[in-house]
Amino acid sequence: MKAGLALSLLILAAPLAAAAQTRRIAIVVGSNAGSDELPPLRYAETDAGKMARVLVELGEVAPDDLLLLQGRTAADLERAFVLARARLTQHWAQHPRSSAVMMFYFSGHSDGESVELGAERVSYARVRALLEGTGADVRIAVVDACKSGGGLRTRGGRPAEGFEVHLTDALQSRGEVFISSSSEAELAHESNEVMGGFFTHHFVSGLRGAADVNADKRVTLYEAYRYAYERTLSATELLDGRGQHATFDYRLSGRGELTLTQLSSPPALVALPDAQRVLITDLARDQVVAEVLGDAPRELSLAPGRYSLTVTRDGQTRGARIVLAPNAAWRPEWAELTLRSAPTTRLASKRR
Numbered sequence: 001m002k003a004g005l006a007l008s009l010l011i012l013a014a015p016l017a018a019a020a021q022t023r024r025i026a027i028v029v030g031s032n033a034g035s036d037e038l039p040p041l042r043y044a045e046t047d048a049g050k051m052a053r054v055l056v057e058l059g060e061v062a063p064d065d066l067l068l069l070q071g072r073t074a075a076d077l078e079r080a081f082v083l084a085r086a087r088l089t090q091h092w093a094q095h096p097r098s099s100a101v102m103m104f105y106f107s108g109h110s111d112g113e114s115v116e117l118g119a120e121r122v123s124y125a126r127v128r129a130l131l132e133g134t135g136a137d138v139r140i141a142v143v144d145a146c147k148s149g150g151g152l153r154t155r156g157g158r159p160a161e162g163f164e165v166h167l168t169d170a171l172q173s174r175g176e177v178f179i180s181s182s183s184e185a186e187l188a189h190e191s192n193e194v195m196g197g198f199f200t201h202h203f204v205s206g207l208r209g210a211a212d213v214n215a216d217k218r219v220t221l222y223e224a225y226r227y228a229y230e231r232t233l234s235a236t237e238l239l240d241g242r243g244q245h246a247t248f249d250y251r252l253s254g255r256g257e258l259t260l261t262q263l264s265s266p267p268a269l270v271a272l273p274d275a276q277r278v279l280i281t282d283l284a285r286d287q288v289v290a291e292v293l294g295d296a297p298r299e300l301s302l303a304p305g306r307y308s309l310t311v312t313r314d315g316q317t318r319g320a321r322i323v324l325a326p327n328a329a330w331r332p333e334w335a336e337l338t339l340r341s342a343p344t345t346r347l348a349s350k351r352r
Contacts, residue, residue: 023091025065025136026103027080028052032071034109034116043190045070046287047107047144047200054207055103057303058261074120081130088134101258102136105143107200112147112184124148131176138258139176140221144197149247150184177250179225181232186244189236194279194288198235199246203228205290207261209300217264220257231293266301268324271331274298275313283308283321304328311337 030048055061114121131139181199211227229246237243283306318337
């Protein structure tokens with residue numbers, strides 16, 4: 001559908017009720033195709049779907065406020081921002097003292113100056129202008145693409161140092177945050193094993209609970225970025241010896257912490273056994289939806305459904321298939337898991 005403002009709206013299970021004072025809207029974009037003669041990516045559009053689902057399931061983004069664009073055009077992107085602005089304007093007319101968070105996510109090709117939607121390019125300057133045009137109090141952009149660090153740099157902003165970055169969920173802060181999966185001169189990588197970009201894979205895993213290091217049942221922007229930064233760097237260092245360095249650039253006033261996902265009442269829960277590595281695959285979609293490494297938190301919030309669990313510990317790999325009912329919690333023990341062959345070797349294809 002391309003007529004008027006008829007965009008692909010993601011209709012999923014209802015999220016937790018959003019705080020009355022804060023409206024959250026997200027535009028989530030994935031484009032496998034790039035301009036010129038670039039080979040198509042395999043997982044950019046899949047990554048967008050994974051991000052969209054976690055924001056609706058756990059991120060207090062209402063289904064109607066999640067605009068998912070997979071394999072769409074620059075015009076579709078412009079219309080999505082027009083629609084987001086219209087919804088916020090209507091919201092403020094009804095709730096004049098309320099606040100808003102606007103999130104933009106992109107996975108696909110980039111030349112360092114623009115995001116690529118098929119043969120079309122949208123400059124990072126235009127993306128920043130569209131975000132600012134929504135009028136949201138806090139605007140967040142997350143881009144999983146090559147050379148995205150330089151393109152997202154803001155004038156007057158400053159890069160994070162030591163991850164000491166804080167935002168407030170009560171939105172005493174105002175401004176913008178730009179997160180990129182790679183520095184301005186680096187390639188971003190996809191993994192055939194986890195069926196997605198390394199950065200998005202670890203960012204989404206973090207949002208589902210792997211980044212909840214203080215076990216307070218919420219994942220902040222700070223926690224999700226730090227978790228994804230460290231795991232992405234560690235995984236990609238094995239590929240080229242240098243690794244892929246995510247960046248965090250911000251221009252904000254105020255302090256506090258912005259919660260991205262709430263885990264206190266998840267749709268369903270898996271409490272994982274201690275292990276070096278755990279992979280969880282959504283069997284209905286044939287997608288790896290989360291990974292936990294080392295001593296990361298062991299509880300993950302998932303949607304009800306059928307999953308495969310692969311657990312590696314002390315050189316041995318075991319697994320199970322499970323069906324998670326709504327509001328169910330599954331706490332498997334190592335001894336009850338079935339012995340499996342070792343997981344396949346990680347493979348990666350480079351983006352532009």
